[in-house]
Amino acid sequence: xxxxxxxxxxxxxxxxxxxxxxxxxxxxxxxxxxxxxxxxxxxxxxxxxxxxxxxxxxxxxxxxxxxxxxxxxxxxxxxxxxxx
Numbered sequence: 001x002x003x004x005x006x007x008x009x010x011x012x013x014x015x016x017x018x019x020x021x022x023x024x025x026x027x028x029x030x031x032x033x034x035x036x037x038x039x040x041x042x043x044x045x046x047x048x049x050x051x052x053x054x055x056x057x058x059x060x061x062x063x064x065x066x067x068x069x070x071x072x073x074x075x076x077x078x079x080x081x082x083x084x
Contacts, residue, residue, distance in 0.1 A: 011058045014047040019069040022080040
């Protein structure tokens, strides 16, 4: 997914790093019990559907999530852990 999105500028794939996973659980578009790699396709589809629903390119949403989760730091981790 990383190669397809970043080299070919594709928005039909998702890069599910820890920031996106934590944000997805907090926002409710990922279930806390999802796990990688078993649920990758389901999680990718949920992420892409969420991006489409709010009218944002998945690649832009990824960048915003990464930045906001980085800024939130320990708070984001504590909130995520309380959802598990």
